[in-house]
Amino acid sequence: MALDHYVSQVHLKNFYSPAMNGMMHAIRKSDLKRFPTRSQDVCRIEEGSTNAYLTKDRAIEEFLKDVEPRYHASVAKLRENKMDQEAIASLAGFTAYIVACSPTAMRLHSGPLKAQLEATAAILDKQGQIPKAPEILGGKAITDLLADGTVKFTVDPKYPQAIAIANILHHTSFFGNSPWEILHNGEKESPFFTSDYPAAIETFDLNRPINRIVPLAPDLAVRIKPDINLSGTKPDVTFARFSATSFYLKRAEVLEVNRLLVRCAEDTIFFRDDLDWIEGFVAKNCRYRIEPVT
Helix, strand or coil: CCCEEECCHHHHHHHCCCCCCCCCEECCCCCCEEEEHHHHHHCECCCCCCCCCCCCHHHHHHHHCCCHHHHHHHHHHCCCCCCCHHHHHHHHHHHHHHHHHHHHHHHHHHHHHHHHHHHHHHHHHCCCCHHHHHHCCCCCCHHHHHCCCCCCCCCCCCHHHHHHHHHHHHHHHHHCCCCEEEEEEEECCCCEEEEECCCCCEEECCCCCCCEEEEEEEEEEEEEEHHHHHHCCCCCCCCCCCEEEEEEECCHHHHHHHHHHHHCCCCCCCCCCCCCCHHHHHHHHHCCCCCCCC
16 A cells, blocks of 8 residues: 655655754644654655545546656745746645645545535425434434434545545646745744645635745745635636745744744644754644634
C-alpha cells in the first residue's frame, strides 16, 4: 500500500534546519510535544490519494506530477517576482490540493454534506415521506431520532475528497487567477512556520471569501485574495488574470501570520529554527481549530 503525503515533501523540505542534517523541528498542538522529524515521516496516510469514488482512483497523483517537481523553482521565481504560467500552476495547484483534498479539507467538507442530509430528512419527514420508526425505537419520527442522537448520519470523507479531486483544476484556476500578495519575511528571529494544513484562513469581512495565507519557505509566504467574480467561470490555466504585489513584513505582521498558521493547523506545526519563544507561542494558540458551521 502506498504511503501518500497530503503535504508535499518538497514543501516541507524548505523548512529543514541547516543545523539538523535533513530534519526540521515539529510541535503538536494536542500535547505540545516537540520532536525532530524528516519530511517523509509526517503528513502521510496509507492510500491517502486513492479514491474509489473516481473512475481513475489515483487521478490526483497525476495532477501532483505537474505540481511537486516544479515547486522549488516556482518558489524561487516568486521570490524574484519572475512568475510565469508554470510557476503559478505549481503554487496554485499546491494550495488547491491542500484546501480541497487534505484530511483537514475532507473533515471540513463532510460537515455541510451531513447538514444537507439532515435537512433533507426533515423536509421528507414533514411531507410524510418517511415512516415512523419501529416500536423498539419508540415509534418516533426521523426528525426526533436525529434530535436525540438515536440516529446519526455519517459521511465518508472520501466522498467530498472525490468531489474536490474532480474539480481540482477549477480550484487551481480560482487561486491562480486571484490577486496575490507576496509576503517577504526578513525577520531572522521570527521565520514563518508551516503545518499539516498550510493554508491558513484570514477573515476581514464575513460577506467576502476568506483569504488564504500559504507559507512557502521560512522567508516567504503568499496571501491569496479570492476573486468572487471568478465563481462559476470556466477554468483558465493560462492564469491571464494573475497579479501579485510584494510586501515586506515587520515583526508584528510576521507573528500574526504565524498565529494564523498555528490556529488553523490540524495538529502539527513545523519550523526551521529552535527558538525559545516558539513553544509558548504555540501554547497560547493551540486551542483553536477550523470547524465548519452550516
